[in-house]
Structures are given as C-alpha cells and as structure tokens.
Amino acid sequence: MKDFAPSKRPVTVADVAKSAKVSKATAARVLGGYGTVSDKVRSQVTAAAAVLGYRPNELARSMTTGRSGTIGVVVGDIENAFFSLAVRGISDVARTAGFNVIIANSGEELSAEKAAIDLLIGRRVDGLIVTPSDCGASDHLSDAIGVGVPLVLFDRAIPALQVDAVTGADRDAAMMATRHLQSFGHRHIAYVTAREGEVGEYFTDESQLPATSVLRRVEGFLAAQSANGVQDAHRLVRLGAVDQDHTDAVVAHLLGGTPRPSAIIASDSVVGLEVFRSLQTRGLSVPRDISIISFFNADWTTVTTPPITVVDQPVYEMGRRAAERLIARIDGGAEASQHFTIQTTLISRGSVGQAS
Amino acid sequence: MKDFAPSKRPVTVADVAKSAKVSKATAARVLGGYGTVSDKVRSQVTAAAAVLGYRPNELARSMTTGRSGTIGVVVGDIENAFFSLAVRGISDVARTAGFNVIIANSGEELSAEKAAIDLLIGRRVDGLIVTPSDCGASDHLSDAIGVGVPLVLFDRAIPALQVDAVTGADRDAAMMATRHLQSFGHRHIAYVTAREGEVGEYFTDESQLPATSVLRRVEGFLAAQSANGVQDAHRLVRLGAVDQDHTDAVVAHLLGGTPRPSAIIASDSVVGLEVFRSLQTRGLSVPRDISIISFFNADWTTVTTPPITVVDQPVYEMGRRAAERLIARIDGGAEASQHFTIQTTLISRGSVGQAS
C-alpha cells in the first residue's frame, strides 16, 4: 500500500461540523470537551472527527484561551547531567499536571538567554523556569515578570529581584565539603570553577562570579577556611576551567604554585571530571598525592578508582520543586515570592585522604 | 523601586498602531518586517512599540502563516548522554537556521511517544525528529506524514516506512567490536542490552528487539561470531539490563552459566556503566578476568581504571545531519526519502585483554 500522502489542508472543526451536520459551535463543544451536548450529537461528531482525522490546532486553541499549557525552561547546558536531571524532574511534574515543556539552551550566555526568554514569551508559555547565566542582570527577567509570566529561578537566585527561586544550600554544602577536607588535615585547599577567567586568576571580587550558586559556594568555602585559621584562602579559588585544556592549565598552575594545595574542590561535576583527568594524566594518585571532592553525584564519580567523594545535590528533587512552585503560581495565588533552599549531603567515598 | 508589575493585557499591533497614529496594517508591516513602509512611519511605529513594550504573539503569527518556526524532537531518554548530545547537535543546526526546538521525552514507551507526537503536531511544528521506541509500530508516524509534517527518524529506522532516517552503522560497528574481541582470542562473548526481558532471556527472535539499532548490532555481532565459527552465539545475547539491579542479575547469570563469557559488549553507555559496576562489585578485574566494550564514547569511559574501549558513535554529527535533512525537507524539496548511515570508529583503550 503506497503512502499517497494527500498532504491536504488540515481538518478543522468547521469541516467536522459540516460533515456531522451540526453547527461549528456544537462541533467545537464536543471536540473541545466543554459545554453541554446531547449524547446523540456527541457520537455523531466524534464519528465524523474520526473519519476525517481531525487534530485540534493547539495554536488556535491557546490563542483564544490565553493558556498554552506549556512551560518554558531555559538551562545553561542541556548536556550537563546536572541540568538534564533537573529537566527530567521538571518534565515529570509538568506532565502529570498536564503541562508540556519547551527547553531552550542558553549556553550560559546572557544574550542567548534573553533571546530564548523573548521567544518563549512570544510563544505565550504559561510560565518560565530559568537558570540565569548572570545573576547581576535582571532586566530581561523583570520585564518578563512585568508582562505577567510567572517565573521561577533555578539553581541560582537574583538578589535584586523579588521572585521565586529554588537553589541548593550552596553555602552550607561548600562549608561541609571544606570541613570534611579539614578534618583530614588539609589546610591548603583549592576551589576550581568553570567561570570564564585567566589561568591563574583567583577570586578577589564578587563580580567575577555572576552565578550566585558558585558565589555562595565560594563564600562557604572561604568562611570554613577562615574559621580554620587559613589566611588568603581566596588565592586558591581559581577560575577558568572552561574545558579540558584550560582545566589542565589551571591544575598545572595550582600544583606549581605556592602554597601547593593538597586538596581540590570542583565546583561542578564537569569541572570535577576534567580535574580528575588532569590529575590522572599528571600521574598523581588520588587520594595519596592529592584529595578531591566534586559537586553533584554524577555517574562517573562512582566508577573511578578511587570513587569520588561528592556533595550530593538532589537535583531531580530541585527540578520537581521548581516545577511545582511554578505550576502553583500559574494556577493560582500571587502569594509573596519565596526562596526554596534544598539541603545537600556529603557522600564520602575514596577520594579524600590524609593531608601529606 | 518596587516592581508593581501591572500585569496588564499584552500589547498588540493594534495598540501600537493607535499610539503611532497609523493603521493596524501599517504597524503590522513594520513590526512583522514585511511589505513596504516609509522610513518616517517605520521609526514612529518602532518608537511607539518600544515605549509600549510590544512583544509579538508568535502564536497568532504562526497561525496565519502556517509556519511555527519550531521543530519537535521526541527522544527516548533525555538523561541519557547519547540523546542529550544528539539534542545539542539538533539544536545547534536548528538555531542557526532560525528554528526552535521543542523536546519531548518518550521514556521509550510507545504510548508516550504517540501522545508526544500528537501534541507536537497539534502545536503545528514544522517538522519532527523522532527516535521511535518500537520500530514495528508505524501507524502514528505514517499518519503524521499523512498530515504533511516532515519527519526524520533518528538512531533507528522503520523498515516498513518510506521516510528519512539517520542512524549509526550499527551492524558494522558491532562486527568491528566483535572482531576486535576475537582478535584477542575471545570466543565466548556476551552481548547485553537494556531491552525489557527476563533475566537469562536470550535472543531468539527479532520481535524481542523493537529498536532496529539494537537489532542491527545484534545481527552484526552474530554474523561476526558465526564467521569465526562460534555456534549458538545468540545464547549469549542477553536482554533485561534495564537498571543496576537487573544488570547485576544479568551479569551474575552470565558468569554462572555455560559457556562462561570472557568478554562483554554493552549495547549502550548506560548498560556499559552498569555492567562495569557489576564487574567491580563482584571483584573482577578488567581486562584480566574479563574484557568489556561499550557503545558510545561517554565521558565516564575515559576515567575508569582501565579506561573502556568503546565504539564511538558520532552522535553530535548524527544530530546535525538529522536536523539538516529535516530543515531541507521543510524548506523545499519532496525528494525521495533517504537513509543516512553514519560510520563509527573503535576507540581502543584498556578494557580488552587476551582471553584467559
């Protein structure tokens, strides 16, 4: 049977109505599932629709209703397991609530983020979940709110903006990780993040870290180090681990510098993987020569030798929370905005040893 | 400054037109960037739009034009790195061509896949890229085509359907992997896949493997084994490695059975990871006690000890190809459907050793 796809004009309610010999309004009532219709007419229309192969035009539908049944999600990088897990959490909640999800990638670039948000608003999404790439820039977000689109920030908050946010307990988590290392005798601890920066550039100023999640972690790290009597801990907070090559350079710079760190905290699992590779290729043994802790319980952290001690962020749960909050806001209340902080736990594996 | 979000009705062309003291049609021409307008009027309208904060309603726009500027992607599992990399490939091409991407997860379930496709068609996507969860069921796909929506299959083909498809060279890849193991003296080789099945269930029948990609790989595996004079190779083709627990059981069953395999091929990187974990927890040394090859060059495969020999599928490239093909079909020609097969390479690392 050849597929002589007729590719004709899509079937509309009017077509179905004519075929079922009822008015357009009545056919629409059956097809749209609203209003009251007699059983007889309903079955007529249903039958006609089936024969004709009617498919509702969701565009037209949401144009009149004003609701699209869709929520937009803007993430930094879909390929990052952190975000794809979050997206699943969001999607799962969204689906059961009858919403669909449009995903856009910002690539952690503000311009792309703006474009994506504009586009999603143009598509009349019912709400937005955004991972802001720059927590200092809030104009595009505040006028998204101004337009009336419910918004929930994910993973990062924007202090200047009164808006719902779901983040990890980043400060606590970093303190926990740092104390863990301290308890093994480590004093010189490096903190490595992927934020754009020169190799060797260290943390001096909040403006270097536009993502509050990273900033809070650094704050927690510094607080814990300071409490342990370590001065100048910020000099070992390093930027620029944007890809394997840069990470190699950052690690080389760290290991060649003074003080030489005996432990490294990786700000996320991608950086963690790269740092681990760097250490491997340099022939260093973990944890004998150097200890390492990574954020996010990525799957690779369990199969290395040794497996990696991680700060486990319940990302799936964070995604769910964000979606739940957003949907609550879409459906209903304009209650005050709230900041949800999800606790993290430390999973101790084999990558932390006594300081040499 | 308090955000007294007025949350008023969105600004429309009519509003802008009134404010700029021109007709709706003229304002629309400026805002929509079509037709001819004088510079003077153009700047008037632009200014008015800026003041009012006009945002085009893409829904209305695509309802009249018939094009939504969106392509829909249905994948098996976004969390799987294979798919998220593919999605990036698709997105990258789509973005530069001016298309946006809506992603839907099927969870490898046919019903969810159908629902997702219906929804996307309802949203009037300009085209679809689908990873069919069951290559035997094509009704929903063929009537998607019937409606006139361009379709490209990804990773798996549907023999019964004349439609574009982009897949890996699965048969060749599996043969390559198998021969590689054979060259190390392996005769009893197990092939493990995640497809639903009882622990211990082995391959007897094509109907067990609804994904053609897996089926082709198994065919390649069996062909290579047969060429090497191995009988009953199909008895070591095992199903049911759906999660870590099941994979543990499958591996246990394999290692306790006769013949006991000296090497395992994992059908994808998720199964590969689980198999590797199983071997680790059983205290087996790779490759001394047993060899392993996994499909897909996932990041975890490089940091294990030893690193894993993999069949590298250029997934990003496959995603790009699928998107390019789809866009070509959207824009223009109704040429005959084509099946693109992307070659794979074997990356030899340390997980394959001499058969004991």
Next chain:
DNA sequence: ATTTAAAAAGAGACCGGTCTCACATCGAAT
C-alpha cells in the same frame, strides 16, 4: 503641466479555535 507607474497606507477578511449570547426544546412544578 499632464500622464503614468510605483510606493505607501488603509480597510477588512481570514486563520481555527473559544466563548458569549440568543433561541429552541423539553420535562417538571404550579
């Protein structure tokens, strides 16, 4: 100065649904 074509602007239909309102029908209550 007059004709003519091209460019600019306006009026209103249209896309495919939903929704309001009016009208018709019907059984039950008075």
Next chain:
DNA sequence: ATTCGATGTGAGACCGGTCTCTTTTTAAAT
C-alpha cells in the same frame, strides 16, 4: 394549561497577527 428552569443548539464576535485588495500619495516620464 401555563410557567419556569434547565439543557441543547446555533449564530457570530473575538483572539492577534498576516495578507489581499483598494485607495491615496509620491515620484518619474512625457
């Protein structure tokens, strides 16, 4: 029998854009 309310159906406006068709303005050609 009459009134009433509920239920079912139809007619047509509406959402916010695009697009066709018509009219007016402007510039070029005679």
